Amino acid sequence: MLLDADTPVTATPVPATAEVTGLWNQIQEMAVSFAPKLGAAIAVLFLFWLGGKILMRITQRIGNSNHVDAELTNFMGRSIKVGMMLFGIVTALGTLGIDIGALVAGLGLTGFALGFALKDTISNLLSGIMVIIYKPFDQDDIITVGKFEGVVKSVDLRYTVLEVDGRTVFVPNAKLFVDAIMVDDDGRAAAAEAAAEAAQADEGPAPLPAT
Numbered sequence: 001m002l003l004d005a006d007t008p009v010t011a012t013p014v015p016a017t018a019e020v021t022g023l024w025n026q027i028q029e030m031a032v033s034f035a036p037k038l039g040a041a042i043a044v045l046f047l048f049w050l051g052g053k054i055l056m057r058i059t060q061r062i063g064n065s066n067h068v069d070a071e072l073t074n075f076m077g078r079s080i081k082v083g084m085m086l087f088g089i090v091t092a093l094g095t096l097g098i099d100i101g102a103l104v105a106g107l108g109l110t111g112f113a114l115g116f117a118l119k120d121t122i123s124n125l126l127s128g129i130m131v132i133i134y135k136p137f138d139q140d141d142i143i144t145v146g147k148f149e150g151v152v153k154s155v156d157l158r159y160t161v162l163e164v165d166g167r168t169v170f171v172p173n174a175k176l177f178v179d180a181i182m183v184d185d186d187g188r189a190a191a192a193e194a195a196a197e198a199a200q201a202d203e204g205p206a207p208l209p210a211t
Helices: 014-066 072-096 102-119 119-134 185-203
Strands: 142-145 150-153 159-164 167-172 183-184
Touching: 014 102, 072 102, 072 119, 119 150, 119 159, 119 167, 142 159, 150 183
Parallel strands: none
Antiparallel strands: 142 150, 142 183, 150 159, 159 167
16 A cells, blocks of 8 residues: 555554663673673682782791891782782783773873872881881980980881980981981990899899808
């Protein structure tokens, strides 16, 4: 039957169930094609995580066997583990087919911005590592840094803690590489002698010999 040119033509609507079925089929096809890549990415992440954990423990054992400062050893071990995880994430993203070139470039710019913003913290951290390695002074030494003179109570990766006239002073480690440090050897000997006398006083007087 011929239709007049002026007769409007209406399209037959596609049932909603057909559209849902088509969309579901597309999702299934994408899932089937993406599943192997996802599995490979998860396996890569697991291997890098496991490798980082093993390397961290090996680093800590080597440091402990060589009597390296415990905090420095733990820091090195954690740094290795974090580095392995970051490298694993980048590798896993590449396995998924994501262009990691732009990602790495973006991370580089972000790292540069963070490094500039945290330059003081990074400077203290690196200085703390150098202090722990070279040990220009020991715990309980009397040192003078800038306007502060006191007894060294502890050294960590960020601060050197001094006891000055009964008060606790946190000296940023970066300051130790800017200002001159004076170590009072006489004060060290006096402190050791005072500690020995205090220990002897705690033990009490020596018993009299039996008659």
